Each structure stands twice: as C-alpha cells, then as structure tokens.
Amino acid sequence: MLVKREPQGPAGGIAVWRDTLVWVSGPKLVPDPAQPLPLVLAPAPDVYRKRALAALQAAKREWRIVYTSPSSEGLQAAVRAGLGVTVLSKDMAPEGLMMLGAEHNLPTMPDAEIALYRAPGTISRAAQLLAQHVTHSLEIAAGRGHPAS
Secondary structure (H helix, E strand, O other): OEEEEOOOOOOOOEEEEEEOEEEEEOOOOOOOOOOOEEEEEOOOOOHHHHHHHHHHHHOOOOEEEEEEOOOHHHHHHHHHOOOOEEEEEHHHOOOOOEEEOHHHOOOOOOOEEEEEOOOOOOOOHHHHHHHHHHHHHHHHHHHHOEOOO
C-alpha cells in the first residue's frame, strides 16, 4: 500500500518519495493577501491539509475553508471553478492550475512523504515483486522529483 504521511525516517514502511507541496489556484482566482485565504482541502486527517493549515497559522495568514472533498478530482474541480486555493504535490499539479507562493503572501510548506507498506508476515512472491517494482519505478521517477532520504 502506498500512503502519504509525515516524514518518519526509517520507522514504519519504506519511504520511497519526498513530496514537495505547493499552493495552486485556478486561472479565475488570484488570492487577495488582505483577505482570508479561501481553501479547498481534503477532510482531516489528510497530510496536505495538516501542512497547509500549520504553515498558514505559523505565518499568521488568515484562512477559511470553503470546500472539502475526499477526492483529488473533486478538489481540482473546485479550484478550477475558482472557489479557492489547494495544496498539491508540485510534480502532480495539473496543467491549467497556477502555482502560488510568497508573492501571494503564502508560506512554503515542509515536504510530505510517500511510503510503501507491506502486509506483516510472509507475503507471496507476486506481492514481493510488485513491491520491488513500485519502489524501483519511484526511484527512477525521482530524477524528476525528490527521492526519499
């Protein structure tokens, strides 16, 4: 199973990818730094949501949640419609969405981590090969992103 999580070092699972997080909005919305930031987020306990809210609180930037969805597609649709700003992996931000940053009074966020967990005990040879393939594929892809440390 692949999961988004807080970086944990060697504890639990195998860290396979470091996820650089960015703020994104649709072309219809440029956030006003003088107004509370309208947020489009997944429900708690999502790691990206936690990162976004912690970064905004640390920066003393006012915010309000305007929409939540458990699906990435739902979040992106709301952002494209101009409802608010969300947090995505820099490598997964789709075309048509704008990356935002300090010029919009938005703080940087620490990386998240993608980790591979295997079932406890003995797993089948097929499951072992799949885990190796996933890990190897992400190591190759790390050339365009941030490999886990």
